[in-house]
Amino acid sequence: DTEVTQTPKHLVMGMTNKKSLKCEQHMGHRAMYWYKQKAKKPPELMFVYSYEKLSINESVPSRFSPECPNSSLLNLHLHALQPEDSALYLCASSQGGLPTGELFFGEGSRLTVL
Amino acid sequence: DAKTTQPTSMDCAEGRAANLPCNHSTISGNEYVYWYRQIHSQGPQYIIHGLKNNETNEMASLIITEDRKSSTLILPHATLRDTAVYYCIVRESGYSTLTFGKGTMLLVSP
Numbered sequence: 090d091t092e093v094t095q096t097p098k099h100l101v102m103g104m105t106n107k108k109s110l111k112c113e114q115h116m117g118h119r120a121m122y123w124y125k126q127k128a129k130k131p132p133e134l135m136f137v138y139s140y141e142k143l144s145i146n147e148s149v150p151s152r153f154s155p156e157c158p159n160s161s162l163l164n165l166h167l168h169a170l171q172p173e174d175s176a177l178y179l180c181a182s183s184q185g186g187l188p189t190g191e192l193f194f195g196e197g198s199r200l201t202v203l
Numbered sequence: 204d205a206k207t208t209q210p211t212s213m214d215c216a217e218g219r220a221a222n223l224p225c226n227h228s229t230i231s232g233n234e235y236v237y238w239y240r241q242i243h244s245q246g247p248q249y250i251i252h253g254l255k256n257n258e259t260n261e262m263a264s265l266i267i268t269e270d271r272k273s274s275t276l277i278l279p280h281a282t283l284r285d286t287a288v289y290y291c292i293v294r295e296s297g298y299s300t301l302t303f304g305k306g307t308m309l310l311v312s313p
Binding site: 191 | 239241244245246247248249252290300301302303304305306
């Protein structure tokens with residue numbers, strides 16, 4: 090199994106809603122990532138988890154709250170988002186616990202904030 | 204990470220070789236050259252990486268100049284499914300995140 094699975098594929102939410110994006114991998118990878126990608130732009134790193142601990146936060150606003158409940162799962166909790174947060178959110182994982190080597194990406198969750 | 208420069212877009216005829224250039228003139232000795240691609244509405248996909256020597260796998264070949272200041276990704280027989288944005292990234296071998304630049308939009312036409 091070389092897949093990173095993200096759910097939901099599409100999400101529409103209001104600015105007062107609370108929602109979550111989920112990511113799962115069963116490759117035994119110990120580093121997991123969240124990237125954000127706006128239309129026609131390259132992906133931008135948001136968070137890195139190494140061995141289930143947050144190791145990098147790229148100054149992401151607190152309305153985005155990551156969580157790594159175990160080595161296979163990564164969540165991104167969303168609260169009080171703004172319309173400009175509408176984007177494709179990509180999850181990735183890599184072998185070992187360090188952000189190095191090949192990254193495996195999911196298909197992404199496309200978020201629309203109304 | 205060192206910065207890279209890639210053409211904004213390129214065209215290639217189906218069945219022909221696609222040669223995608225990348226300049227990385229400030230690359231340091233411990234930095235690898237990575238290539239990823241992103242097909243529309245999909246997540247990025249790893250293609251290949253190298254340090255000094257040329258590399259080949261089932262997807263592509265990577266040619267790195269002797270001074271390591273530039274490289275070329277070669278798709279030997281491009282197909283319509285190779286239409287994508289191709290990202291050239293230089294990155295340290297150790298603890299180093301993957302930072303995407305603007306990439307090259309490759310359009311493969313019949």
